[in-house]
Structure formats: C-alpha cells, structure tokens
Amino acid sequence: MQLAAHPHQPDYSPRQNDVLDSALRLLVDGGEKALTTASVARAANCSKESLYKWFGDRDGLLSAMIGFQASKVRTFDDTAETLTAATLQEHLVLFARDLLEVLAGDVSLALNRLAIGQASRDGSKLGSMLQERGRRQIGKRAGVLLEAGRDAGLLVFGDRDDAYDTLYGLIVSDLHLRMLLGEDSGRMVKDFGRRAEKAVSAFLRLYGSEKSSAQS
Amino acid sequence: MQLAAHPHQPDYSPRQNDVLDSALRLLVDGGEKALTTASVARAANCSKESLYKWFGDRDGLLSAMIGFQASKVRTFDDTAETLTAATLQEHLVLFARDLLEVLAGDVSLALNRLAIGQASRDGSKLGSMLQERGRRQIGKRAGVLLEAGRDAGLLVFGDRDDAYDTLYGLIVSDLHLRMLLGEDSGRMVKDFGRRAEKAVSAFLRLYGSEKSSAQS
DNA sequence: GGCGAACCGTACCGTACGGTACTGTGAATG
C-alpha cells in the first residue's frame, strides 16, 4: 500500500477554487437541478468554455467539487495525552458532536444527495470518492482514539472496525438518512449535545472496561 | 389517534398497478434518469396521455410509485405469545434480519435514491412519504416487540423511541447509506445474519434486565 | 508596438424531456 500524501489530486488554481466554491453554493441552495453549466458559469463570472477546459465535462466538475470540499475538511488529531476515563469520554463526546455537525452541514448533505443521485449511473464513482475522502478520514480519527483507549486499558474490543461501526451507529442511527430525505435538520441540531452524550454513554457500557466505570 | 385502515390511498386499478410495476422495474435498473414518461409508457404498453390522466404529472407518478410499493410491504405482527429471554432474542434477530433485507432491496434502494434526489426541490414531499410509509411501519413492529419485552420484564427502558433508535443504529449503522452510495450490496448480504445477531446481543446488553442474561 | 495565451460573454447546435393534441380502434352500451 502506498503512502500517498497526495494521491494524485489535480490541485486547482485559486481562480478554479473560486469557481468550485460558487458551484457548491449553487448546489447547496438549489439542488442538483440548479447546477447547470450555464448557471455555474454565470454565478462564477466565468465562461462555459473555461469550465470545459478546466474540468473536462460536467462529471469532471462534480468530481472536482467533491475533492475540493474534502480538501477543506481537515481532521485534526486530538490525541497525544494520557487518557483517563474522564478524558476518554470527553474526547468521544467531542468526536460525536463533530461527526453529527459535519453530517448535518449544508454542503455535506448536498454532496451526499448528489452522489446518491448519481449512484445508479456512474458506477458509484462519486459515491466511493465521497466515502473515501469523507468517512475514511473521520473514521481514522475515531480509530486512533479507540486504540488509545484500549492501550490505556479503558476500552476492550477485538476488532477496531467493529467497535467503530457500533460507535457510529449509536451516534448517528438513521438521523443522517432522515436529513438527506429532507427532514428539517435545523430543529435537531440543538439536540446534538444530548445525543452525543447518550451515544457515548451507551458505547462505554458496551466496550468500556470495568476500570472506566466512573461515569456519571 | 385514528385507526385509518385506509388513510386516503388512491387505490389504483389493476391496470394502473401494472404500470406502476413497470415503472418501478425501470427505476430499479436505470435510475431516475431512465424514468422518463415516454419510457414508462413504452415499457407498460400504455400511452403517455393515459399516464397523465391517471397520475396528473410526473411527480404524481413518483408519489404513486412510492405508495404502491409501500402497500406491497406488509409488516406482519409476530407478537402474541409469552416471551422468554430466548424467544425475545430470537424475535429481535428476526426483526433485524428483515430490516436489513428490506433496506438492501433493489426497490427500496431505488426509491430512497429517488426521494433523496428530489429532497432539495419538492420540500421533501417524497421523503416524508417514504419515511411515513416505510420506517414508521416497520418501526411500529419493533415498538410492539420492545413493549412486549418490557411487559415481560425482559427489557428495561424509559422512552420506547429512544430504545428503538438505539436498536436501529446498532443494526444498520451506516450500512444503508453506503448501499445508497453505490457500494455493492450483494457482497454484504451474506453477513446480515451475523450482523443481526451482534446488534441484538449489544442491544440486550444495553437494555436487557438481569432476568434476561441467559444469552449465549 | 506586436504577439499570443487565457479568458469572458454570448450565440449557437443537437438532443431529450415534460406535457398536449389528435387519430384510430376495440369493446361496451343503448
């Protein structure tokens, strides 16, 4: 397996990044239907010809949008300190809140809708791209946290991916899908804190060692 | 609350049901793009004029497709017997497997993709419809099961919806979304059994009373 | 100043779709 700090990202110019920003804005508040080449060109004050020169065709533009957005989401590593039962729980709750807020973000929802809409006809190219650049990244952060918890004797699990899968399910359940289907996300954002705490509490009951049973 | 055996379903004629079947077939193996009025008319051997007479417009056809498909999925109630720890677990595993298989179904995936694709522009009309007729129905089955378990002293929970939310998350996690994004569902279907058992086991560890700790 | 590259704005082309109108036909009804 290759390290691939920069797998082969095109790394667009500032001007092109502006265009991609405009396109994302357009997608967010208009859906895919509003994302026509003409409207992108108009919104970004560029010509359609330039769009086709830079991104090849419409699908290239969509791929570029996903790659661009993913490059903006930096998954900071918040490890590197000795974990106690309290700090582990704290970090997990923080992770859960961040995850929920990322999933509820306008751009994330719009891009997921876009990729799902295209899943039937592009061989899930956009879908796997979103999966790779989105969930894998944030999942790595969780994985590091989980293994640190295990190393500190606070968590007990065999397979790390299984544990993360459980954690993810407890945090998100079908909330992501409901938001993708159009349920008003603004109304549920204020419950994210409580939801995160409940999910982490349940997760610790499942995977916490007896050593970490000093929870509220 | 009203009984509402027939809330206000249009209840289409057999001929129209055939048309809806053809439309669903078309949607499943071609995506939304393939679902043009002309192709539906051709596949169903009917005229476009009849389509518009019966369903109003394209959106009406889509709504009818969702309603039609939902009417075919009957959520049988498998309660009505004295629950023991073993039978409760058995019923929960059965429920989990059924849930996973429903979510992985071709038609379910296609309709969810369709509704998600339209969520941005129709005010989530299709989305709430799918939610209401799909998840609410199967959730009711789970709710009955959960309350029966509580009545038998095998489960302990305060809010039934919270418990169901947890159960759902443990069973599904992000698997539904991954399938919607195009990940090959056929490959993971054979793991549904193991997945269902693990999810139910975790759920019972969280919500099972000490009386029900006779698990494998 | 001359020149070429990059690019905007716009006009243009082919196609495909949603929706409507029209004609023909077979079956039921009187």
Added chain:
DNA sequence: CATTCACAGTACCGTACGGTACGGTTCGCC
C-alpha cells in the same frame, strides 16, 4: 347498428440542457 368511452400510438410543441464555436478583451512577454 349507432354512440360513447377508454385507451394505444404517435406526432407535435416549448423549453432547457450539455457541449462547442466565435468575437472581443485583457494581460504578460519579447
């Protein structure tokens, strides 16, 4: 037999989109 109804088949219309071509403008470079 005449009338009516429901429908298939098809032609048609307006529009909108993806993609291309072209004239005009700015900017850097020799």
